[in-house]
Amino acid sequence: xxxxxxxxxxxxxKMVAPIPSPFPSRSDPLPMDVTxxxxxxxxxxxxxxxxxxxxLKAAELVFAEAGxxxxxxxxxxxxxxxxxxNLHYYFGTKEDLYRAVLDNILRLxxxxxxxxxxxxxxxxxxxxxxxxxxxxxxLRPNASKVFANEILHGAxxxxxxxxxxxxxxxxxxxxxxxxxxxxxxxxxxxxxxxxFMIWSMTQHYADFEVQVRTVLxxxxxxxxxxxxxxxxxxxxxxxxxxxxxxxxxxxxTGGVPGES
Amino acid sequence: xxxxxxxxxxxxxKMVAPIPSPFPSRSDPLPMDVTxxxxxxxxxxxxxxxxxxxxLKAAELVFAEAGxxxxxxxxxxxxxxxxxxNLHYYFGTKEDLYRAVLDNILRLxxxxxxxxxxxxxxxxxxxxxxxxxxxxxxLRPNASKVFANEILHGAxxxxxxxxxxxxxxxxxxxxxxxxxxxxxxxxxxxxxxxxFMIWSMTQHYADFEVQVRTVLxxxxxxxxxxxxxxxxxxxxxxxxxxxxxxxxxxxxTGGVPGES
DNA sequence: CCAAATCTTGACCATTTGATCAGATTAAAT
DNA sequence: ATTTAATCTGATCAAATGGTCAAGATTTGG
Numbered sequence: 001x002x003x004x005x006x007x008x009x010x011x012x013x014k015m016v017a018p019i020p021s022p023f024p025s026r027s028d029p030l031p032m033d034v035t036x037x038x039x040x041x042x043x044x045x046x047x048x049x050x051x052x053x054x055x056l057k058a059a060e061l062v063f064a065e066a067g068x069x070x071x072x073x074x075x076x077x078x079x080x081x082x083x084x085x086n087l088h089y090y091f092g093t094k095e096d097l098y099r100a101v102l103d104n105i106l107r108l109x110x111x112x113x114x115x116x117x118x119x120x121x122x123x124x125x126x127x128x129x130x131x132x133x134x135x136x137x138x139l140r141p142n143a144s145k146v147f148a149n150e151i152l153h154g155a156x157x158x159x160x161x162x163x164x165x166x167x168x169x170x171x172x173x174x175x176x177x178x179x180x181x182x183x184x185x186x187x188x189x190x191x192x193x194x195x196f197m198i199w200s201m202t203q204h205y206a207d208f209e210v211q212v213r214t215v216l217x218x219x220x221x222x223x224x225x226x227x228x229x230x231x232x233x234x235x236x237x238x239x240x241x242x243x244x245x246x247x248x249x250x251x252x253t254g255g256v257p258g259e260s
Numbered sequence: 261x262x263x264x265x266x267x268x269x270x271x272x273x274k275m276v277a278p279i280p281s282p283f284p285s286r287s288d289p290l291p292m293d294v295t296x297x298x299x300x301x302x303x304x305x306x307x308x309x310x311x312x313x314x315x316l317k318a319a320e321l322v323f324a325e326a327g328x329x330x331x332x333x334x335x336x337x338x339x340x341x342x343x344x345x346n347l348h349y350y351f352g353t354k355e356d357l358y359r360a361v362l363d364n365i366l367r368l369x370x371x372x373x374x375x376x377x378x379x380x381x382x383x384x385x386x387x388x389x390x391x392x393x394x395x396x397x398x399l400r401p402n403a404s405k406v407f408a409n410e411i412l413h414g415a416x417x418x419x420x421x422x423x424x425x426x427x428x429x430x431x432x433x434x435x436x437x438x439x440x441x442x443x444x445x446x447x448x449x450x451x452x453x454x455x456f457m458i459w460s461m462t463q464h465y466a467d468f469e470v471q472v473r474t475v476l477x478x479x480x481x482x483x484x485x486x487x488x489x490x491x492x493x494x495x496x497x498x499x500x501x502x503x504x505x506x507x508x509x510x511x512x513t514g515g516v517p518g519e520s
Numbered sequence: 521c522c523a524a525a526t527c528t529t530g531a532c533c534a535t536t537t538g539a540t541c542a543g544a545t546t547a548a549a550t
Numbered sequence: 551a552t553t554t555a556a557t558c559t560g561a562t563c564a565a566a567t568g569g570t571c572a573a574g575a576t577t578t579g580g
Contacts, residue, residue, distance in 0.1 A: 013330050013566090047547080047557070067413060069330030070273050073538060083559050088539065090557095145412055148467075152405055152412070153327060155470045162474040170475050187499065192476060193492040200464035201457055207408075208460070210415045214422040215430050216452060232453040239447065240496035273536095307527070307577080333568060343529050348569065350527095 012068030012098065052090055054080045059101050064142035067149050068098050099157055102150060105143045106161050110169055112136065113195075118176040122185050123246035126198075127234050133202035134230040138223070144206035170195060187242025194241060201233050272328030272358065312350055314340045319361050324402035327409050328358050359417055362410060365403045366421050370429055372396065373455075378436040382445050383506040386458075387494050393462035394490040398483070404466035430455060447502020454501060461493050 058079035062071045073094055077084040091097040112132040116125055137144055150158055170192060177191035205212060205226070213221055238245055318340035322331045333354055337344040351357040372392035376385055397404055410418055430452060437451035465472060465486070473481055498505055 013326060013332065045547095045556080051557090065413060066273060067327045067329055067409070069327055070413070072273065072536085074536095084538090085540085085559050085561095086557085089559090092539095094538065148412055149327070149409070151468050151471050152408055153325060153330070155474075159470075159474070162471055166471075167475050167477065189496060190488070190492045193489060194496070196464055196468075196472065197457075197461055197493075197496055200460040200468070204456055204460035208411050208456075210419075211411050211422055211426075212456065214415075214419070215427050217427065228450070229453060232450045233457075236449060236454070236457055236500035239502065240500040242499065305526080305577095311527090332566085334566090344568090345529055345570085346527085349529095352569095354568065 012071075012095065048090070051080075051082065051086070055082065055087055055090060055097070056101060056104060059097050060104075060142050060146060063098060063101055063149070064145035068153075071098075073097075101146060102157055105147050106158065106165070108136070108140070108143060109147065110165060113169060113173055116173050116176055118179050121246060122180045122241070123238055123243040126238065126241065126243070127246050130198060130202060130234050130237055131230060133198065134205065134226065134233060137202055137204075137206035138226045141206040141209060144203050148203065148207040189241060197240065198237060201237065205229055272331075272355065308350070311340075311342065311346070315342065315347055315350060315357070316361060316364060319357050320364075320402045320406060323358060323361055323409070324405035328413075331358075333357075361406060362417055365407050366418065366425070368396070368400070368403060369407065370425060373429060373433055376433050376436055378439050381506060382440045382501070383498055383503045386498065386501065386503070387506055390458060390462060390494050390497055391490055393458065394465065394486065394493065397462055397464075397466035398486045401466040401469060404463050408463065408467040449501060457500065458497060461497065465489055 055076065059071070059076045062076045062079060065071075066075075071094075073084050073087055076097070077087050080087070087097065091100060112129055115132075116129055155162055173195070174191035177186065177189070177194060180186040181188050181191075205221075209221065213219075216225075218225065235245065315336065319331070319336050322336045322339060325331075326335075331354075333344050333347055336357070337347050340347070347357065351360060372389055375392075376389055415422055433455070434451035437446065437449070437454060440446040441448050441451075465481075469481065473479075476485075478485065495505065
């Protein structure tokens with residue numbers, strides 16, 4: 001279990017906490033005994049699986065709304081419909097729970113980009129990528145917010161993820177962009193800045209949703225609103241990359257598991 | 261003074277707190293007596309002015325690093341080099357201090373966009389705007405982070421600012437873009453989405469600095485790094501708006517007061 | 521130089537909140 | 551059925567933290 005007895009370690013306040021491993025770790029259900037048969041059990045035990053799921057869902061919501069420090073175990077417990085002591089039973093500490101929520105999100109984070117293939121048509125591939133990201137912003141805004149919050153406050157929990165997994169993936173995909181450029185199929189751009197552009201623009205619609213909504217004078221953003229945003233983002237990004245819009249064989253919108 | 265005796269009001273946790281007025285309010289130094297001669301005094305009293313400045317600076321840093329809920333008065337006091345009780349003397353509550361920090365930032369927020377003039381050359385005007393925003397991200401990253409954090413968690417403190425001041429300004433400047441479009445000087449884009457693009461891209465370099473730095477493998481982002489980012493952002497945004505790069509009479513970088 | 525106003529600050533609360541635990545309850549295994 | 555493992559949970563605690571206060575120090579105004 002993580003340090004918590006002797007060193008309170010100030011859960012989320014200053015975040016000098018230990019940085020977790022990059023990916024393969026499964027950090028949520030540890031109290032079974034000490035993490036040992038957590039793997040086998042995580043699949044088997046029905047009750048455990050259901051409760052873990054419920055807690056993670058509630059936690060993502062609360063962490064998104066209040067940040068790591070602002071979230072309270074009591075609030076999460078309420079939203080999950082379980083007594084507070086139960087959260088500590090499944091997840092040792094608040095920080096452990098926070099990390100578990102982050103873990104889920106990280107997994108989700110790399111997927112869309114991983115699909116970018118050099119052999120595809122640039123405009124088509126990028127359009128699909130942007131759509132996937134916009135879908136994620138629409139369907140999993142809380143995941144995006146938790147991630148944004150973590151980065152915003154120093155990424156002390158996911159430093160290794162950024163430096164290892166994400167960095168590697170970006171290196172690989174930057175090569176794809178560079179290849180397209182060298183083949184004359186795209187305007188010359190710094191591939192990494194190009195990715196930053198796509199990330200910031202698409203995530204903006206989740207992280208800054210309140211601002212978007214308010215400036216637009218909307219009460220609530222609808223599916224149609226998002227369709228418009230998506231089309232507009234695609235247009236602008238493609239032009240930024242010196243690309244004509246793809247033939248658009250069919251306006252498939254991809255899709256992400258989703259929560260709301 | 262704000263409610264704190266009977267209704268703890270949970271400062272930053274859930275943010276159901278009262279929304280401040282849009283702009284003309286000066287919410288920082290109220291303990292003098294009850295805000296009355298705050299205005300005249302704020303200018304006069306030397307000690308007060310210096311301490312208020314010191315506290316605000318430290319507060320912006322801590323709020324940026326830890327968020328509103330994660331920040332502690334003790335930490336801010338340390339960074340400001342003053343005893344904690346002193347903060348409560350100048351600013352009533354933590355929430356008041358947070359609002360004062362936000363107030364400063366909001367003022368800073370509208371300025372660059374306000375300069376966008378319809379009579380100017382689109383490419384030149386937008387380039388200047390983007391540079392101003394990138395300078396702000398480089399020189400006042402903490403301001404950007406505090407703002408981002410506030411939006412991310414529901415903007416309960418600046419709802420009125422968004423709905424009134426910012427909305428109005430955006431409406432006015434969207435008209436400028438639309439005019440340029442109708443004059444055939446820009447590609448047709450949704451002006452508001454275009455602004456979102458500029459905001460998200462430029463603020464990304466402050467709010468997500470850790471990610472940018474880590475993915476790029478840098479230890480620290482230099483002035484040159486930012487110059488490169490800026491050039492790249494300008495290029496991409498202009499292309500997105502169907503604009504050729506401006507003649508660039510002189511590569512003036514504008515400038516923002518700055519803190520670091 | 522005196523008095524009023526302003527500022528300073530260590531000591532001190534009250535509340536919040538993460539975390540623990542032991543006994544009760546339920547599910548799984550034999 | 552009986553034992554073992556897993557789960558539940560109310561009560562409780564200790565630390566962290568926002569906020570208060572009153573006495574003292576300093577500055578300002580006349």
